[in-house]
Amino acid sequence: MSEKIYDVVVVGGGPAGATAANDLALAGHSVLLMERGGRIKPCGGAIPPRALDDFDIPQSLLVARARSARMIAPSGRAVDMPVGEIGYVGMVDREEFDEWLRERARMSGVERLTATFDKVERDEHAHPIVTFRRERGGPIEKVRARCIIGADGARSSVAKQCLPDAERVKCVFAYHEIIKSPQMGMIANDDAYDPDRCDVFYQGKLSPDFYAWVFPHGDTASIGVGSANKGFSLRGAVSEMRSELDLTRCETIRREGAPIPLKPLKRWDNGADVIVAGDAAGIVAPASGEGIYYAMVGGRYSAEAASQMLLTGEAKALKTARKRFMKDHGRVFWILGIMQYFWYSSDKRRERFVDMCDDKDVQHLTWQAYMNKKLVRKKPLAHVKIFLKDTAHLLGLRPASS
Template identity: 75%
Template structure:
């Protein structure tokens, strides 16, 4: 077997892999999109308006539009952050959303196959041989490609197989339950609002969430503490919010990476994308937009590689992504490291969220996916207030 079967094999059909496959197919390349059957990542499902516009996503895929977020402190103090007139937080159901993206990739020319990645083999001939199985007990199947894109999530098998250090990825472990949404209740559930819960008993190092999706809602939590019971925490949240009697539609768990990998390609014919590349925003855990953006950068770099045969072209994906989003990731990483480390600091963090400057710039940054520089005085005010909170010069409660 030495004939090249495809220009590119994309392993993983989530938002990043499906985006990369669609873009490469549109560029005229032969693409195989290989995805495991029935896999849905635990995810709040939030998407900004910029994603809808940038990736031509129809409004019909939105199951809800949240107009506010509520931040809940360890003391149970709640701070509402209304979006205002600048946009909304769109909500998607990942099972429907991801399948739509995979179908679009197929419609523009990518071939879809269902299977589980096993390994990459080398036999001295041109290209990499991707070995996969259509079922757990099925025979090994092989396909040869000029390039392999690993978009197979955190703890990626492709990264582990091909990249130095690809097996050592720091992760938060996330778990959520999708439930049938009730009407608004006296326990704090609001079908038009996203709740983010910053309490050590909910998560010792991350947060819990309640994200309404119209007819359903995602109730979840993340933590890097392996001894912490994610299921127990979700059960407690459901009970306290009067959601314990709601029907559970499904439950899912998976690792979420904490920072981008230092290298995304092997200098030869493999590159990773999305969660496999570690592009989940620290502190917020937001991943869909960044996964799809990463997939587009990877597709552009792959196109140059296929056109020139130069493996160095693959490096552009990481470089251009971090040029656009690296500063935001760095700031959010500092926020997570400092503010999530104790309930005392979480209390101060939620208090900061009550500030109008913080709310306005936070939502502008979320909608536009970049730091807002048009209002230096607002940034100065936030810096001074943030410093006061850090030094304990400002009370956590008004």
């Protein structure tokens, strides 16, 4: 075992782990970032402009800037939601984006290691041991740390070993195919794909409990679907969507699938020396499935909590990460969870949901909340109007458009 004791070993090099590692290194801590490599998370790749400002992300990492979203109902009715003057939705390719974050962490002083996490061990000494393999079937190696951050994704091995009930987190399984973007005239209906638009399909045939998507990535596009229904064919749904949109002739570059948690864990730390972040902490937004920005925020909060614990020796500092996140974003997650539970439960309700998205007040407050990552309070009358309209839709007093 290495004689060096790291201040922090971060397991997982996605946006949460890489952000946590970078922040800790900049704070003067010794950090080992362990990433298994060879895996790209299925992700639409959307991030708000605020993420670029909050985490010093260069514009050059954006492969596209979506200026609108199109919501497609079970009937095929499409409602366009232009972003307007308040900005755009930035699109990144996770293969390039995640590696840039990891390399930035290395340049900040983080030691990178390509390896697969095995387990956390303890002995008579004060600090835990992280065991790992550099290659499949290779020998077990060990390193000691004062603190461990588990950022190893949904159904995190670190969380399962160190936190109570972590294995019970409910997940949606996501699958997408990255294809070469269609060129002008390549598909029968040019309006079926727009390089400046994110398309979201609320159709039970494509997902019985979530949604499907087509997101532009510049020269490529992400076509995907999510569902918690184990008997539902995600590949079949993507194949059907590509066929209906005339995208079957577009070259498939890669296929990826992974579970995505949609509810924050009740505990992020073990009360001593382990804390989780990102998908491992369950912080992907319900209803929308947005995770990149929240992962980076969670990674930062966990890093700050770990740093405080290292500096003070007080393990209770680790609890501040979850408290801060839930204070800042818990209400949004709660509302989105209710929305997903109700509006995604049947095609009849999905139809009404898309109809509701045609409302200008809904569109304005939705984009304001997305850009600012908090509920907008500046227009109380608009909130009242939306509440009344939502109630009318809920009671069926307003007919769904067709």
